[in-house]
Amino acid sequence: xxxxxxxxxxxxxxxxxxxxxxxxxxxxxxxxxxxxxxxxxxxxxxxxxxxxxxxxxxxxxxxxxxxxxxxxxxxxxxxxxxxxxxxxxxxxxxxxxxxxxxxxxxxxxxxxxxxxxxxxxxxxxxxxxxxxxxxxxxxxxxxxxxxxxxxxxxxxxxxxxxxxxxxxxxxxxxxxxxxxxxxxxxxxxxxxxxxxxxxxxxxxxxxxxxxxxxxxxxxxxxxxxxxxxxxxxxxxxxxxxxxxxxxxxxxxxxxxxxxxxxxxxxxxxxxxxxxxxxxxxxxxxxxxxxxxxxxxxxxxxxxxxxxxxxxxxxxxxxxxxxxxxxxxxxxxxxxxxxxxxxxxxxxxxxxxxxxxx
Amino acid sequence: xxxxxxxxxxxxxxxxxxxxxxxxxxxxxxxxxxxxxxxxxxxxxxxxxxxxxxxxxxxxxxxxxxxxxxxxxxxxxxxxxxxxxxxxxxxxxxxxxxxxxxxxxxxxxxxxxxxxxxxxxxxxxxxxxxxxxxxxxxxxxxxxxxxxxxxxxxxxxxxxxxxxxxxxxxxxxxxxxxxxxxxxxxxxxxxxxxxxxxxxxxxxxxxxxxxxxxxxxxxxxxxxxxxxxxxxxxxxxxxxxxxxxxxxxxxxxxxxxxxxxxxxxxxxxxxxxxxxxxxxxxxxxxxxxxxxxxxxxxxxxxxxxxxxxxxxxxxxxxxxxxxxxxxxxxxxxxxxxxxxxxxxxxxxxxxxxxxxx
Numbered sequence: 001x002x003x004x005x006x007x008x009x010x011x012x013x014x015x016x017x018x019x020x021x022x023x024x025x026x027x028x029x030x031x032x033x034x035x036x037x038x039x040x041x042x043x044x045x046x047x048x049x050x051x052x053x054x055x056x057x058x059x060x061x062x063x064x065x066x067x068x069x070x071x072x073x074x075x076x077x078x079x080x081x082x083x084x085x086x087x088x089x090x091x092x093x094x095x096x097x098x099x100x101x102x103x104x105x106x107x108x109x110x111x112x113x114x115x116x117x118x119x120x121x122x123x124x125x126x127x128x129x130x131x132x133x134x135x136x137x138x139x140x141x142x143x144x145x146x147x148x149x150x151x152x153x154x155x156x157x158x159x160x161x162x163x164x165x166x167x168x169x170x171x172x173x174x175x176x177x178x179x180x181x182x183x184x185x186x187x188x189x190x191x192x193x194x195x196x197x198x199x200x201x202x203x204x205x206x207x208x209x210x211x212x213x214x215x216x217x218x219x220x221x222x223x224x225x226x227x228x229x230x231x232x233x234x235x236x237x238x239x240x241x242x243x244x245x246x247x248x249x250x251x252x253x254x255x256x257x258x259x260x261x262x263x264x265x266x267x268x269x270x271x272x273x274x275x276x277x278x279x280x281x282x283x284x285x286x287x288x289x290x291x292x293x294x295x296x297x298x299x300x301x302x303x304x305x306x307x308x309x310x311x312x313x314x315x316x317x318x319x320x321x322x323x324x325x326x327x328x329x330x331x332x333x334x335x336x337x338x339x340x341x342x343x344x345x346x347x348x349x350x351x352x353x354x355x356x357x
Numbered sequence: 358x359x360x361x362x363x364x365x366x367x368x369x370x371x372x373x374x375x376x377x378x379x380x381x382x383x384x385x386x387x388x389x390x391x392x393x394x395x396x397x398x399x400x401x402x403x404x405x406x407x408x409x410x411x412x413x414x415x416x417x418x419x420x421x422x423x424x425x426x427x428x429x430x431x432x433x434x435x436x437x438x439x440x441x442x443x444x445x446x447x448x449x450x451x452x453x454x455x456x457x458x459x460x461x462x463x464x465x466x467x468x469x470x471x472x473x474x475x476x477x478x479x480x481x482x483x484x485x486x487x488x489x490x491x492x493x494x495x496x497x498x499x500x501x502x503x504x505x506x507x508x509x510x511x512x513x514x515x516x517x518x519x520x521x522x523x524x525x526x527x528x529x530x531x532x533x534x535x536x537x538x539x540x541x542x543x544x545x546x547x548x549x550x551x552x553x554x555x556x557x558x559x560x561x562x563x564x565x566x567x568x569x570x571x572x573x574x575x576x577x578x579x580x581x582x583x584x585x586x587x588x589x590x591x592x593x594x595x596x597x598x599x600x601x602x603x604x605x606x607x608x609x610x611x612x613x614x615x616x617x618x619x620x621x622x623x624x625x626x627x628x629x630x631x632x633x634x635x636x637x638x639x640x641x642x643x644x645x646x647x648x649x650x651x652x653x654x655x656x657x658x659x660x661x662x663x664x665x666x667x668x669x670x671x672x673x674x675x676x677x678x679x680x681x682x683x684x685x686x687x688x689x690x691x692x693x694x695x696x697x698x699x700x701x702x703x704x705x706x707x708x709x710x711x712x713x714x
Contacts, residue, residue, distance in 0.1 A: 004534055004558065005591075006456035014594035017417050028413070037409040046604075051403045052394040054573035054608070057384070057566070060374050084441055087597050101364035113598070120595040135550035173458075177361055201361065209414070216411035216603035227359035237371035238477040240444050241470070246573035247403075247604050251411070 012119040015112060018319050027339050030317040032155075032184070032294050034213035035336040036265050038251065039258040042214070045250040058239070058246040065244065068253045069221050073193050078226045081233050082252070083241045086183060086207035086220030088236075090149070091117055093203050093222060096176040096235040098123055098147050105135055105144040109326055111151050111181065130157070130325075134288060134296075138165050142172035150177040153189050156321065156331040158290020160189040170199045179203045186211035186266050187273070188291030193223055200225050201231075210293055211266050212255045219244070219252040267327040269293050269334050276332070276340045283344075283351060299351070306357045307350065314346045315353060369476040370470060371497055384696050387547040387674040389512075389541070389651050391570035392693040393622050395608065396615040399571070402607040415603040417594070422601065425610045426578050430550050435583040438590050439609070441600045443540060443564035443577030446591075447506070448474055450579060451683070453592040455480055456505050462501040464493055466683055468508050468538060487514070487682075491645060491653075495522050499529035506536040510546050511689040513678065515647020517546040527556045536560045543568035543623050544630070545648030550580055557582050560589075567611045567650055568623055574671050576601070576609040626650050626691050633689070634696045640701075640708060655685040663714045664707065671712060672705045 001010070017032035037043065045356035062082040070077045081091040094117050098104055103124030106114045128140045134157045141148055148169060153160035170178050178201055180192045185206065192204050203224040209215035222232055236243060244252075255262075273295065277287045280297050287297040298304060307330050308320035319331040332343065349355045358367070359661060371575060375388035394400065400622050419439040427434045440446040451474050455461055460481030463471045474603035475482035485497045491514045498505055505526060510517035535558055537549045542563065549561050555691050560581040566572035579589055601609075612619075630652065634644045637654050644654040676688040689700065706712045 002588050004454045005588040013589050015598045034412050043408045048406045051400045055391050055570040057572040097361045111540040117597050213412040218602040231362040236373050238473050241372045245575040
């Protein structure tokens with residue numbers, strides 16, 4: 001640390017991303033990426049002429065991408081702002097709306113980026129524990145006096161709230177912003193986007209990193225009523241006026257327009273998820289009923305860390321969180337059927353003692 | 358504006374980017390882009406496999422790009438952090454170092470993004486007027502009690518400080534950060550990067566948007582001593598952990614490694630700049646001695662706005678700033694020789710009255 005870092009950041013803890021080891025080739029089931037390439041139409045959108053066109057600035061408002069996202073969701077263009085990944089959307093929402101002295105309420109077990117952002121921005125993070133069954137405590141989120149951020153489905157549990165539950169929270173907090181992070185919504189959840197006309201305190205955040213196979217392109221967006229999005233866009237424009245590069249915008253437009261490809265990828269993940277969950281249960285795992293592109297599972301004979309380390313040694317990466325309440329679990333991204341077969345085979349060997357812990 | 362925007366942002370003025378009109382094809386000499394495509398090696402770096410690889414997250418620390426930039430400048434990898442455009446680098450530097458109660462000093466006429474950032478972050482912006490000849494008032498920047506941000510060369514004047522002048526400011530402010538924004542350094546200025554080992558309060562910010570013809574790829578970086586960059590990176594990681602997309606990283610590495618192409622592009626711009634400045638002077642313009650990729654010029658018989666509007670009508674875009682002291686000027690980006698010939702031809706016709714004001 002230099003002597004120049006502002007005093008307010010001396011204690012902050014940056015975000016810990018899933019590991020990306022370079023020592024060997026792994027089957028990567030640790031960062032909830034898609035096993036499929038992006039839509040062929042997205043790949044075709046990157047022409048030589050487009051790359052040469054990088055000499056010009058990107059569109060500061062990424063209008064084509066906003067339009068395409070709005071069309072996909074039946075929104076008006078003024079209700080969408082595209083961002084450099086959904087992390088940027090979360091950061092901008094926290095900055096724009098949560099600086100009035102209130103804090104932000106989030107579950108104790110959720111996306112680790114929320115407390116990091118609160119730390120950076122000096123916001124009080126009210127931590128509301130999940131219930132014993134790892135579901136979100138809706139009553140507690142109705143009772144909070146703070147703004148709310150919820151991942152729906154939640155990570156790393158994969159459990160989702162219904163629209164009716166989300167509406168309870170929205171109605172109970174009319175003077176507070178409710179940010180719903182729908183990174184994993186496409187795999188079986190109900191998006192809150194159709195609620196936007198009804199609630200002026202709702203912001204939905206989504207990403208192209210998961211179901212659209214574009215984690216490396218850094219594309220996300222925020223959606224909400226026009227007045228909210230005007231505020232949001234003003235903050236975006238004041239912090240990074242050209243936030244999305246030209247190629248990602250082109251890729252994003254093509255990807256969001258290729259609905260068939262999205263649906264095919266999602267259907268495959270949902271099928272493989274069911275297959276994997278079933279197989280893990282047969283091996284004695286408790287598997288939470290995830291509707292995301294990952295499973296959260298524990299085995300009575302293994303700690304989460306043992307399982308994670310044994311798999312890593314065998315070339316399979318899953319994610320383990322060394323944190324109270326979920327220490328026994330591993331979060332396993334749903335890859336291709338072949339990748340999950342290998343995971344299951346290794347898991348069986350670990351349980352049989354054929355792979356040492 | 359919604360009722361939810363934090364009170365502290367109610368008065369902020371977002372950044373006004375150069376216009377990008379879509380009504381017709383213009384000769385764009387208004388946003389200091391390069392007339393040349395990016396390096397052919399950068400174009401080749403975008404393979405189909407690379408685009409398909411977007412299914413995986415980008416490297417959160419963009420290590421390959423940091424290494425390439427460090428190698429180019431003779432720095433250690435730990436002294437460089439790559440960013441999503443240099444605007445992000447500026448924002449992160451302001452956030453990281455300038456939150457201790459001090460403000461930021463900047464010239465009254467400079468890059469319009471500095472006061473925008475100060476507004477967003479609630480930082481006091483000490484405005485130090487340029488001297489009568491439009492040069493930076495070095496003595497005043499030595500006397501400030503605030504942090505310092507300077508564009509060198511300055512925009513829109515194109516005038517630069519020498520390394521000796523920069524050192525005076527660095528020495529005079531040992532407890533304050535001095536951010537040097539070198540967006541236009543490659544066209545004839547002296548970079549402060551070689552001063553990094555000597556000054557622990559120096560941060561140099563650069564962009565790939567100008568001399569490397571990559572405005573649309575959003576690539577910038579900050580450089581400084583290791584301890585400063587550790588702080589900077591911690592803030593980056595807390596605000597947007599995956600700030601650079603995979604394709605831009607690949608493109609950036611190829612571009613920075615192609616030094617010959619950079620030098621050829623810069624040489625061409627420098628030649629065309631001299632040609633254009635000379636021709637404008639012959640037409641009666643006062644032209645500041647710019648060492649950037651633009652000229653700042655005024656004519657006794659035209660207001661800046663008249664000249665800008667007449668050119669726009671004729672399909673040539675330049676930039677006019679409706680601001681005291683520089684209202685008479687137009688900022689003219691250096692395009693290709695052919696583009697500048699058209700500009701000069703139109704200018705001559707305007708002065709002869711053959712094009713109506």
